[in-house]
Amino acid sequence: MNKQPLTSAAQKELAKIPGAEPQARMDPWWWLVALVAGLVVALVVFRPDPYRRILIFVADGIVVTILVTVVSFIFVLIFGLFGGLGRLSRNRIIYGFFTLYVEIIRGIPLLVQLIWWYYAFPIILQMIGLDITLIIPREFFAVSMAIMGLAICYGAYMSEIYRAGIQSIPKGQMEAARSLGMTSFQAMRYVVLPQAFRIILPPVGNEFIAMLKDSSLVSAVAVADLTRRGREFMAMSFLPLQTWIMVALLYLVMTLFAARIVGFIEKKTKFER
């Protein structure tokens, strides 16, 4: 590394190169994450009864919430990519299919969709003579349906984000790639999508955080996530105030932390056009 002090012109030059900032300043909002996390720790340490009991009780729910969110989001990113490309397709059937998907899903509340996948979908499978338990073990059925419901719903919203991102890349990029002999797939893969990903990163991050919160709805369809475990503790202990202070703080730590991570990735992948 060059240890000589940089001139301001050189610094400016460097600042344009992703990841080359001499010292990326720490995002001050990390303090808020630390503050809220500190509050949780303080409650657990200084008021172990009931806060430590609550935390221990809901700990497996935290794992479930994170698991459901992360796994669903991986599917959301894939569904969104196909949906976004489908919505830009010149093939009328493909375009029609994905447009229908987006329009239908956006018009139904997420909670209703989750309930539908859990209670109604198995009946359809039964009617056509399919036994779902052959594919998904009974103990994973609820969580599988919840992940599917979340992924299909958020995938529709994500399609629109992808579509906007791809459309925001100037047409000349695709034309330049095609004129070099790349197939449209190669041009998408190497030229358009890498640029689109960077542009859509902020809204994608927002979707992740929104989904982390909306994952609490899966508590309505027999998934023992953080919210459901909180409800169970409340029913057991008759301590609604303390229980929901703790649950709210735990969600807040997770969402604030996720927001910082998104901010960090954004900074790392930024490039100027």
Place this chain on the structure above:
Amino acid sequence: MSELIIQIKEITKHFGNVEALRGVSLDVYKGEVVLIIGPSGSGKSTLLRCINRLEEYDSGQIIVDGIPLDSAQNINAVRREVGMVFQSFNLFAHMKVLENIILAQRIVRNRSRQEAEHVAQELLKKVGIPDKADAYPIQLSGGQQQRVAIARALAMNPKIMLFDEPTSALDPEMIKEVLDVMLDLAREGMTMVVVSHEMGFARAAAKRAILMDEGQIVEEATPEILFTNPSHERTKAFLSKVLH
């Protein structure tokens, strides 16, 4: 004259109800530099973009280096042989200069990383900016970006180069550096079709100049004659507005 490399036969094209090309025919021979001029909306860029099928045409036929532009397979084959330089450069904004020149060599020509890098470095030397390999496009001036764009196209070893108003988006002091690169190419015997109003370049490099208007070729002559002593009224009217 040497062999025919581009044959354009009675091409028509419309955008909505605007007739962009009304039966244009043009032959380009190997090693030739053809300049196309004309007012905006005359169809000159559209014609150029038809040659590598960035624009589809309604009727007629184009044959490039013996390959008719009629199937997806042929179109990709033609695009590999035809380099294109755009008015707005269109460098890949997320990649360094070197990567811009390497990408298509790797995935279209299947060259090794080492070979592609070597080609890229040589071409950057040729266009006069070997020190910019690690810069991002945004860090370059317009003239430098356009020279990278030329290098990127040349890396594919094209038989034909198409230039779509390559200097129109440049500041005056940068035009020369791009035209010099183009002149070198012309001297090396590259077949070039150039949409541009750069008279100096035309005189120095082009044997033929074409005036297009309203989707048709109005007049064709040597640049010297077309610019100084055109036979058509339309050409005279256009030149009186362009030449000051």
